[in-house]
Amino acid sequence: MVSPILELKNINKSFGHVHANKDINLTINKGTIHGIIGENGAGKSTLMSIVFGLYQANSGTIKINGKEINLRSPKDSIVNGIGMVHQHFMLVENFTVLENIILGFEGELVFGKNLEKAKKDLKNLCDTYKLNIDLNSTISDLSVGFRQRVEILKSLYRGAEILILDEPTGVLTPQEVDELFKILRSLNEEGKTIVLITHKLIEIMDLTSEVSVMRQGEMVGHTKTEDTNKEQLAEMMVGRSVLLRLDKTEANTGDVVFKVEDLTVKDDLDVTRVKNVNLEIRAGEILGLAGVTGNGQTELLEALSGIRKVESGEVYLDGKKVSDSQNFLDPRELKEQGLAHVPEDRQRMGLVTDFKAYENLIFGYHDQQPFSKSSILNHTDIISHSKKIMEEYDVRPQSPNLITSNFSGGNQQKIILSRELNEKPKVLLVGQPTRGVDIGAIEFIHQRLIDMRDKGAAILLVSVELDEVLSLSDRIVVMFDGKIVGEKENTNVTDRELGLLMAGVV
Amino acid sequence: MATVDKSRVPWWVSNLIVPLVNLILALFVSGLFIFIAGENPYEAVRLIIYGSFGYIEGFAYTLYYTTNFIFTGLAFAVAFHCRLFNIGGEGQAYIGGLGVFLVAINFSFLPVPIVWLLAVGGAVIFGAAWAFIPAYLQATRGSHVVITTIMFNFIAASLMVFLLVDVIRDTTQMGPHTVALPEEQWFPSFEDFAGIFGIKIRYSPLNISFLLAIAASFFVWFLVWKTRWGYEMRAVGHNTQAAIYAGISPYKNIIIAMCISGGLAGLLGVNEILGVHHKIVAGFPAGYGFTGIAVALMGRNHPIGIFPAAFLFGILYQGGSEVTFDMPNITRYMFVAVQGVIILFSGALENLFRPQIENFFVNRLNLKAKA
Structure with missing residues (x-):
């Protein structure tokens, strides 16, 4: 009964010298909900973008239903029954639901016959999967949760058998997450295969039947969800055991x-x-x-x-x-x-990403002693201060002269944090x-x-x-x-x- | 996907090899132009080199042009570090010249070195004032400086024509220019220096403003990278939101950057008026303000880059005039086209071959590291 619907063999993908996917093998069985979990930057989204035809792999093969195929663009993937719901929705805000769904698949110059047929098909889909969407409402009037459903409906309408969801719960309330999971389960019952990309362990445990773990561009494990637990998965994700709950005193x-x-x-x-x-x-x-x-x-x-x-x-x-x-x-x-402030959006507000690390480490405090004396920057002190706090906050790499955009997100955040906390x-x-x-x-x-x-x-x-x-x-x-x-x-x-x-x- | 991790690219690849490749390509295309025009490109190159280096006066001319390009290039670069595209160097230089002249003529009772200092100050203040208006409009109203500064070039030109025809014209002469400044105020020229050492050379416009240009380069380097003001200007330029978060006022910094920029452009007036013409002649900025944009872009907005870029344009100006003199098929406009090609390759097409070149070197270095 278990037959693979999607098989990836030795997929490699590099961006410059960054090896985002290394020899990835992945088998997704028909009719399962398959979770792919990993830290940010582990290569999950890259892998799924290859499956969806947004990127082309440097090497490796992709088989759908046992047949090797060549995915050159999302159109090829859609034809082969793959649908993807992105982290950031791809919807035209001032169009209605219906207009968004048929976009690119209108099929005729002046709407008429086909549009009516599309409407009927969509109504049926909505009823089957209890999506509860009004086709005539405008996207900008819909909540985030509903917009996501429109994306799902769009994929279904285009004949998706495999539905890939990239971090779908990031923008939802817990109640909306429940609704989404209900929908995903009912899709699954109707025989659709679902691939869920996430970094949240709890979602994997809740929803999936099989799970694959990625770490630093590599696939580090596959297992049935019932055979594992959160702690074990977390350990696989980071490569060591982590404290999930903090020790904190009253x-x-x-x-x-x-x-x-x-x-x-x-x-x-x-x-x-x-x-x-x-x-x-x-x-x-x-x-x-x-x-x-x-x-x-x-x-x-x-x-x-x-x-x-x-x-x-x-x-x-x-x-x-x-x-x-x-x-x-x-x-x-x-x-x-x-009063210190670690802003919500580090790249938009907290840092000047084109600056060198040491310039960001004094950002906002640059006019204070000893960083500047009578408006002249004191580089010796700034560099030694930077080295000191980069070590203290374990910012890697510890090179104050490196341009900030070359640091990873976590290390950029540490730069801000060390700067703000250091002032007590x-x-x-x-x-x-x-x-x-x-x-x-x-x-x-x-x-x-x-x-x-x-x-x-x-x-x-x-x-x-x-x-x-x-x-x-x-x-x-x-x-x-x-x-x-x-x-x-x-x-x-x-x-x-x-x-x-x-x-x-x- | 030909993306390269920037941190792995050695600095000399992106700052030396890439500009050099772009320059060679530009010269190659220019050579094709000359060939099509029916002249020998090889011969043209020989003439350019001879004209700009081959004899002492030619070389002096090259450095004189370089002086002007340094001023306008630095002017553009300072504003650009605050992400302001100041294309009004032409007008700021023109008005700066007015400042030089007015100060020099009105304070002629003072000792000459003091008059010089005041005149340089006049150039900076007048140039800065002309840049202040667009800066103020940008900071408070969001009127884009590209639009306002280019309009201010035309306003400056019209204003100066009005002044030179109706207000400060030398009434004993026909042309639109002022009276000459007293001779003792003229900047010592290269000829004078050569004379001290007993070398007799013919006229060239090179004068001590060249040293002022070098001093200005140091000033810009210090300002942009070593002071709090430069730091704040760059912060506003790269990420205005972040600057506000850090308590840095975009308003203040836009105005400061533009005024410094205008002041530097104004210094061109010092070279032209104290050093060369000794009076204001109509249209003396002669396009240096615009070429300065190319100089700054080619020099990557750093004084160390601007100097060779300005020198290169100096060679082209001086060598180019030599070519047009000797080759009947090559007109002055041909060299404007050559400059255009260089600007195209080092400005607009700067990134055309950058990824390939950077990839090439990164791969080679990786191989070496493995071996």
């Missing part, structure tokens, strides 16, 4: 050092994104701010760090008012007052500290944040990773639609409870 809290009162903030388009938010953070505690991306967290962090203007309300640091709608300190003045801030604002960072570095970064807390810093942690918020925070607040919709002490809180709050259900 918080030893002091006075309130950071206080936000009735804060309202607008974005660049003049839309109110933060609505009457109140927060208090004590010395020596981590306040976790959970929420689905785009519910005002970004604007909140920007306002608190002095980048964005406050519309109304007040912010106090150490009992002193630092911003309201009339007067506010700029980011540099706030830094001098002891009273208040630390951290946005998505481990986004796109591999497991080994996550562990390190988390431990550093706990250390800062134990040294008495007040930390605001903004993250869309619930696991992260749960394992680090002492208290948790949830943000939805610009408002704080719930606050919990972090004892016996479940991700279910938070998920409901994040979705704005309660």
Whole structure:
């Protein structure tokens, strides 16, 4: 009964001298849900892009249903029954669902007969798999979860037998994830083969029947999901055993050092994104701010760090008012007052990627002693300082003269973190500290944040990773639609409870 | 996919080999032009080299052109480090010249060295002021400097024609130019220096402004890489969002970068007015401001690169005029085309062969490392 639908043999792919896939062998059986797990940069997406025809392998063969085929473009893959749902959706926002699905497959100059047929087919598909999509709604009106369903429907309509999903849950709430998994299971029951690419162990355990693990461009293991467990998979992913839960002691809290009162903030388009938010953070505690991306967290962090203007309300640091709608300190003045900020998007905001590492290691502190004296940069001190903190924070490679874009994501994040933590801030604002960072570095970064807390810093942690918020925070607040919709002490809180709050259900 | 990990490429490959290959290709294509025009390319090269190096006055001319290209090249480079495309060097140089003249003529009662210092200051301030307006509009209104600076070139040209015809014209003469500055204010020329050593040479426009150009190169290097201002300018240029995050004001830095840029362009006026014409003549910037863009791009916006690039254009200017003199089929415009080809290959097509060349060297080095 078990017959392979997709077979990869000795697939190799290099980008320049970076060997992204090394001699990959993979067999995916018909009718299974097959998970491919690995850290960021392990080569999962590259491999699947080869299967989908986006890249061509340097060597190796691909067989579908036992027949060797040559995939030159996504069109070849679609014809051979492969569909892919990308991490970033490929939809035209101002088109309707129907228009998006038939795009490129319209089949006629003036819509008529074919369009009607397409509509009927799509309705049938929606009913069979309980997708529950209105074909006439415009994409921009749909939530992220529904947009993803449109992508799935698009693949099905084009005859996909194998459906590849690349990190599908990254942008979803826990409830949306449940819905997605339901859909995937029903697809599976109808005989479709599903390939799930993820770096989240829990999804593998929940959904898949078989799993393959990738590490640094190599396939390091295949197993049936029922024969393994999270710890074992994690070990295979990073090549050593990792601590999944952090050891952390009870918080030893002091006075309130950071206080936000009735804060309202607008974005660049003049839309109110933060609505009457109140927060208090004590010395020596981590306040976790959970929420689905785009519910005002970004604007909140920007306002608190002095980048964005406050519309109304007040912010106090150490009992002193630092911003309201009339007067506010700029980011540099706030830094001098002891507020450090690790921004959410390291490449857009936290770093100048074209700068050398040492230039980024003083970024924002470059006008302070001993880095600059009467406006002249003191390179000797900057370099020795850089070497010291690169060693302390284990930034690899330890070369201050290397251009920052040549460091991996995790090491770029360490550059920012070391720069901000090194100043021993009273208040630390951290946005998505481990986004796109591999497991080994996550562990390190988390431990550093706990250390800062134990040294008495007040930390605001903004993250869309619930696991992260749960394992680090002492208290948790949830943000939805610009408002704080719930606050919990972090004892016996479940991700279910938070998920409901994040979705704005309660 | 021909992508190369940049960290593995030795610096001399991307900074020496690649520009050199581009240059050779440009010269090859230029040779084809000359061949099609019915002259011998080999002979033309010989004439260029003779014209620019073969005799002392020719070489002096080469260095004189180099001086101007250094000023305008540095001007473009400074703004470019803040990602501002200042193509208004022409107008800033023109107005800078006005500054030189006004200062020199109005302070002629002061000792000469002080007048020189003040005149250099006048050039910088006038050039910077002319760049300030587009900079201000860019910083506050987002009016793109490419548009505004090129318009300011035309405004400067019209303004200067107006001044030279109606306001500060030498009324005893017919041409659109001012009276000459007192002779003691003229910059010592190369002839004068040669004279001290008892060497008699004919006229050339080379003067001590060349030393000023070298000093300006050091200044730019120091400013951009060794000071906080340069650091902040580069941060704004590479990633404005990040600069704001670090408390660096894009507004302030756009204005500073443009004013320094304009000031450097203004220095061209020092060379032309104190060193060569000793008065303002209409249209004295003569395209140096635009060629400076190519010089900066070819020199990778670094003073160490700008110097050889400016020298190369100096050779082409001087050697080119020699060629047009000796070869009837080659007109002046032919050499404008040659410059165009060089700009094309070292600017727009800069990355044409870069991946292949870098790959070649990285592979070779890898092989060597394995062996």
